[in-house]
Structures are given as C-alpha cells and as structure tokens.
Amino acid sequence: MSTSASHSADQGSAGFARSRPAFAGGVRAAEPEAQVLAYVGPRLRPLLQRLLLPGSGPRWLEIRLRLGRPLNVVTEDGDLWVGARGSGTPEEAVCCGSEDIERSVQLVTRASVYAWEDELAQGFCTLPGGHRAGLCGRVIRRGGRITGQKAFGSLNLRIARAVPGAADPLLPLLRRSGARPLPGIVLFGPPGCGKTTVLRDLCRQLSRGRPDWGIVPRRVAIVDERSEIAACVDGLPQFDLGARSDVIDGAPKAEGLPLLVRAFNPEVVACDEIGGPGDARALAEVARCGVAVLATAHARDAADLRARPTLRSALHTGAFDFAVPLRDDRTPGAVLPLTAHLPGSVPLRLAAHREGRACPLP
C-alpha cells in the first residue's frame, strides 16, 4: 500500500481493513501479529507462525503463555489452542514450559531486568509497535509496595493496532470549531472497550486537522503515563499521531499536564485514565489556561462515573464539556456505530445522544 493511499484512508472514515498495516513512526510496519511473534520463545514461535496466514483469518488480539498450560491465542473469533499440528482443543495443544516463559521474558525485557524495573512492578512492558506484554509471577515487595516480579508464570502479549477513523463519531462535537477553543471530552467505559484507541485517533485527527469537518489542525500535547497512547520507544511514537503532537512519556498526569502547558503551548492536551490523586488539580489548571482536555476514564456507566469521588472531582474542574460513553452493548435509537471493530469488543458501539451529541456531564 502506498503512503498516499494510506493517507487518504486515514483522512476518511473508511473501515479498518485486515491487510492495513499499522504505522510505526510514519514508516509502514509489518503485520502486528508477526511483530509480536518475535517475543515468543524459539520453541513455540514456529507453531504460531504456521497458524499465521497473511491477509486471512481472524485478527489475533493476544498470545497467552501460561506455565504448564496450553498455548493460547485469543482472536476476534475466540480462542485458538495451538498444537504441533495446528489449532485444536486445549488437550491437543502444546504446554508452555518454564523455559518457554523464561525465554519469552528475556526477549520482552531484552535480558535487562534493570531497564524495566518500574514496568515489571506494574506488570507490563510496552514493546516496539505499541504492543504490550503483561507479566505476572511472584511479586517482590519492599516497604509494603510491589517493587518487582520474579518466577514468571504467565505472559500475555497484547497485539496493538491503530484504528484510523475510530474517533470519527466524535467529530460532530468538534465540527466547525475553526480557531475557537475545542470542547473538553472525557471518554468512559469498561476496560478493553477501546477508549485509548479512540483517544489516540482523536489526537491524530486533531493534529492533522479535518478540513471536511471544518476542523483546523491543532497543537496536541499528550501525557502518556502508561505508554499506551503513543507507545513511545526511545522517544519515537509507535503510533501515527500526526505532525503537530508532542508526547511526554511515562509522566504522572499531575506533573506532566502543567509541564506540557508551560513548555509546549498546546491547544489540546490528552491523557489516559484520569482519576488519580492530583489529577483534578492539574486538569483544573489546564482548563484555566484555555487548553482543551481529552481524556479517558474507567467507568461502567454514567452512574459509575458519578459514584467515584476522584473521578467526580476531576469532572467538575470545568475541563470537560462532554462525557462520551463507550460500551459493548447496543442502546436502541441512541447508537452511532463505529466504523471499525476495535480489538477486544465484538462489536463495539459508541453510544451517544440522539442528536449526535454526547451525554451531558453527570
């Protein structure tokens, strides 16, 4: 696929095609599944490679290695149990040994535990391509908190994909904003419903601008506390975020937001999973500077959003004009279908107000 073709597809709202490659720093990358296979130990890798038919079959969402249990691939069509002769039942699948897990962990951490100390304590590592490796084993606790892990028993390689056009249903909220300040938007929903994917695409579209919707390009600054939005590796965003975006990677929101406002003069700031201590104060500060805030929050529904004290205080800072629920369930008469199915939700629907507006702030 040529660059120009990719660009035009990005600008439009076309659905996500199976063969569409992800972008890594503006360069066309290999199939996401193939990228993630490089982190699976050498005994299991060929078995998985055999199942991977380029351009066909369901998309893979996760590769799961569990010590003493069968090798598992989670696809958008369900579980695959991987055996020596292809996929079959869990009983026919190959069991993951300690060496398989150990070697995979070595590949994920590049044999450098010290370089991933904080990440191992949190249980995940961000990989080139924006993929994530979730790790769990025996935790190491010091001073009453988890400082690391050892003796890993489970490894979950989560395959990341950019979904160009995922934020298209939100564009009516920003339509013909011209040079005026943009409204603040908080996306909420249960874990895995695609909040970060939509936020990432929104950042990309605002950074590039959407002339067809009367949206001019904006300077977007992103506080990527968990390295999920941009998935920077050595400072290079692994996802396409447009030409006018700046990312501070790994910074807590309470510290990263004021820093970006001071240093980068953004028109829009974006951050993931608000609701931590100090977030409300930082968001209020940003809002007072006239900078639009785009954020996500974990909440089942609007009532849940209201019920959590830390979220409630963040929502009443004046930083947000709209709260947009992202749900797996269909709400009759009040759904705007997304143009693509996001990983982990079948099918995902963006619920919105009947007039195309998001639900009012709770």
Added chain:
Amino acid sequence: MPAALIVAGIACICTATGGWGWLIARQLRRRPAELAAVQAALQALRTEIEYASTPLPDALRRAATAARGPAAALCRLAARHLEAGAGASAADAWSVALDQTDALSSWDTSDLAVLGQLGTALGASGTADQVRHIALCVGRLRAAEAEARGGAERQARMWLYLGVLAGAALVLVTL
C-alpha cells in the same frame, strides 16, 4: 649426517622453543593492558546501566566502543548473542562470548572466572544490584591487574630465556 642438516635441526629446535617462550612472554606482557581494557568496558557498561537504564544489548555495544582488543570483542559478541532472537539469557550470552574471546585474549583462568561470575548476574536484577556486581568485578580485576603489572616484565623475560635455554638443552641431549 651432513653438518648442514644438523645445523638446520638445531635452528628448528631453538626457534620452536624460543617461539614458545616468546608467546608466553607476550601473553604476560599483554595481560595488564587487557585487564585495564576490560575494566574500562565494564565501567562504561556500569554508566549505561546506572544512569541511562540502557537495555543490555545496547549497553554492551556502547561499552565495546570504550575498549579495545578482547574486551571490546567480548562485549560485542555478548550483544550479538542476545540479539539473535533465541531468548538467550544474559548469563548464556556472556558465557558463550567469553568462550569465544578466550582464544584471543591473554586473560588467565582466574580472570576468566571473575568475568564468568559477573555473567551469572548480568541483566538479571535491578539497577542497584547490577552496579554492585559490576563494581565488585572491576575491583577484583583491578587487583589482578596490579599484581600482573608488578611481575609481568620479570616473568616475561624469564619465559623468553627459558624458551631459548630449553631449546639449547634439548639440542645438547639430542646430540
């Protein structure tokens, strides 16, 4: 037997034993410099780990540029084994690289044991622990270097003479 043949035989024996002595002397003279080089590489590795949290393959490659000879080869080879995609641990990669570098170096068995011991800890723990292991290894190598420098020249000369004299003794016994 013609005299020319005898002279040629004597020359061959003396050259062989003299060369053997010279090789050992060269190793003894090189060892302090090579121990200093591996310390420099390990100090660079420590800096990369302590201040930049650079992943081991990259840290080893950068450390290789801080040294010359077998120390540089050791770091470069270990980095290459780590990046081979087989999921080798740092201990395995370091051990294989050490075996491959052994033939090129003048390190003796005690030096190799110290370096091998570092390999078992490399990359497998947090920053503070890594720094501690590297500092311990550098300290032991520094002591070995000081000891080697003290006796290197004297021992090298002894092996040179010993080589030539062993050849002469062999000639006398043969004749």
